[in-house]
Amino acid sequence: MTDSISNDIVPTLMPLGDAGMLVKFSNVLSDMANRRAIGFSRLAEAKKLPGVVEVVPNLVSVLLRYDPIEISFSRLAGEVRMALQNQPDALAVEGGRHEIAVVFGGESGPDLNEVAKLLDLEPEAFVEAHNSAPLRVIATGFAPGFVYCGMHEAELVVPRRAQVRRIVPAGSVLFAAGQTAIAATDIPTGWHVIGRTDFRNFDPGVMPPTRLRAGDTIVFAAAEGIL
């Protein structure tokens, strides 16, 4: 039942320049559109669509970069439509499972108490609720090795901070908009910093340089309790 509904999402195919196609499943972020996008990206990689040189899953879309000498936009659009029609199960995203140990609060997570307060929870209760359910990597690509994980239940949604921090260190675990993100490099952010992990999803010395893929399952665990 769920599958038939999901397959009713007919994506829009749009040029992104003269060597890119955006396959867009929705204008707004939803769990279904995200699964469809990730599912299609895996399919596109497995199928090796003609002329396609790069498959980039986004939150609700997939960018296909292709060689316009090998295939035109309209021919590729035909290939994509055919692949989507034959997609056996749009939502069966098989991904790796990763446990990420996080030190919550204290110097590692200066915004933990504020986030807990916003949600009317004790910090310990927030951490427990945060870690209770596995999350999915819903998008990558914002910065090297950066991942967005979601989606949290509606009870755990807080807005971003009013102030952007100019820099937070690699390993920062960020929280906002019903998602938890992990920074693999030093970045600026307007999200709440709730903890830090030793896990680094970026090593420029190896190929591929990151380990987490969109669709993977993430289980967060408290490393040393709350500081």
Place this chain on the structure above:
Amino acid sequence: MTHGIEITRAGPLVSIQDHGRPGLLAHGISASGPMDRQGYFAAGCACGSADAAIEFGVLGFDFTYHGAAETIVGFSGGKFLLAINGKRVAWPGSATLEDGDRVTISMGAQGNYGYVRFDRSIEVRTLMGSKATNITAGLGGFEGRPLAKGDFISFSQDRVSKARGEGATEPSQPDCDSIRFIWGIHAHVFAPGTQATFCEADFTISSQIDRMGIRLIDKTRVFAGQQVLSLVSDAVVPGDIQILGDGTPVVLMRDHQPTGGYPRIGTVIDADMDRLAQQRPGATIKFQPIRVEVAQRLVRVGGV
């Protein structure tokens, strides 16, 4: 004896570049690579090198060559002034360098980016398949950063193999003044009439240009006061014309951020990217829409 060049003066935006590292957007890394690919290729053809180049900005840079053997330097891109030991050499072109030769490159009549390449390989680590510097991510090239006075760039002892199939030897002349683009993934989110005014308007290249992007001055206020609802972010490609919250148009270039949440009205076609990159601050440009089918036909016949 040490072999290579010592940077004795560096203007802004001097960095090591090669073909770049396409294919890593999902990992959060844009492809980098030369801002003016034709200039880059021409410099390679001039010295017979397929190895990395040093790309430099409008103010150029100076270096001294150190090595027991002679080396050939090729240079192209824009119009710069180049002198060896104070003696002017015609641009673009090539020259043979001997130990202690001082090369000075300064601002010339045209362009923002020039290239020097050598018949030696530049000895920096190949990272994810490329020696290119990605300024946004701070990786690749020389310590992941632009070159500065005092840096020493080491060369291989052996000469590199000849450049093969590396494109035109002469930078081709543009056959039109406007910058051609394909309507973007958010072209429809702007106020009615915006598409028409966007194509009629003159835009000025601002002084805020770098490898990440070119900020434009929207003199006729095409985008002023436009409220666009928040968008879900998508991957970015070079040439995307994004409109910031205050209405400023920015064309994203080789070291672009990998994803973007600002509305994109269009994407500059690949064939016009080099020419756009070389437009100096103060220059006026117009955008001309082109259908993707037409742009791709141009690619296939090899025209610009």
